[in-house]
Amino acid sequence: MTPLPPFHDDLDAALAQVWRLLEEGPALRRNAFHMPALATVDADGQPQVRTVVLRAADRAAGTLRFHCDRRSAKAAEIAASGVAALHGYDSASKIQIRAAGPATLHTDDALAEAAWTGAMAMSRVCYGADPAPGAILPEGHAYTLPDAETALTLGRPNFCAAILRVARLEFLYLDRRGHRRAAWERADGWAGCWLVP
Numbered sequence: 001m002t003p004l005p006p007f008h009d010d011l012d013a014a015l016a017q018v019w020r021l022l023e024e025g026p027a028l029r030r031n032a033f034h035m036p037a038l039a040t041v042d043a044d045g046q047p048q049v050r051t052v053v054l055r056a057a058d059r060a061a062g063t064l065r066f067h068c069d070r071r072s073a074k075a076a077e078i079a080a081s082g083v084a085a086l087h088g089y090d091s092a093s094k095i096q097i098r099a100a101g102p103a104t105l106h107t108d109d110a111l112a113e114a115a116w117t118g119a120m121a122m123s124r125v126c127y128g129a130d131p132a133p134g135a136i137l138p139e140g141h142a143y144t145l146p147d148a149e150t151a152l153t154l155g156r157p158n159f160c161a162a163i164l165r166v167a168r169l170e171f172l173y174l175d176r177r178g179h180r181r182a183a184w185e186r187a188d189g190w191a192g193c194w195l196v197p
């Protein structure tokens with residue numbers, strides 16, 4: 001039987017493991033936290049969820065970054081509610097992570113500019129979609145995307161970097177010998193506590 005991982009009964013090690021997985025997420029395509037689910041609440045109070053690419057995780061600041069089109073429903077929902085949550089489950093390590101907190105959209109500041117500059121040409125093209133994301137089409141192909149060069153000017157105004165400032169982090173580790181669940185909150189200095197799984 002494989003030995004239990006060091007974080008099995010160590011809250012600090014569990015928190016470190018959570019951030020390790022999140023920080024690896026943006027670079028590692030096979031990591032489940034490369035493409036977490038983003039949850040928001042819409043104007044009718046209804047939950048909405050979809051996949052996004054995790055672009056950056058910063059343990060020191062306790063933030064997670066993803067990108068979206070400012071014309072999209074998710075951007076409107078974040079702007080209106082000011083909150084969001086991200087979720088991922090990594091079947092290889094059997095770890096689920098949930099992160100929730102206030103979220104902000106960055107469109108015209110240095111953060112947005114750096115994120116846009118760092119984005120791949122292929123990704124930038126999506127922000128030049130016409131009509132806007134979510135618009136009803138008469139046929140599936142009835143929209144256009146700019147070429148990479150045109151996307152630089154056409155896509156940039158629609159691009160935004162979203163920052164989730166994590167207020168609460170939750171971890172669930174599955175193991176036949178005993179599941180482990182823990183949560184940490186920014187408000188109490190990330191002290192953390194174990195929870196019944």
Ligand SMILES: Cc1cc2nc3c(=O)[nH]c(=O)nc-3n(C[C@H](O)[C@H](O)[C@H](O)COP(=O)(O)O)c2cc1C
Pocket residue numbers: 035048050051052053054066067068069072073074075133134
């Ligand atoms: C693998 C994958 C990665 C995606 N990454 C993003 C992303 O990083 N940002 C984004 O806005 N949408 C991304 N999408 C599309 C969204 O999941 C969603 O379908 C779309 O943005 C419309 O969402 P909304 O109407 O709720 O705004 C991704 C979809 C998939 C399947």
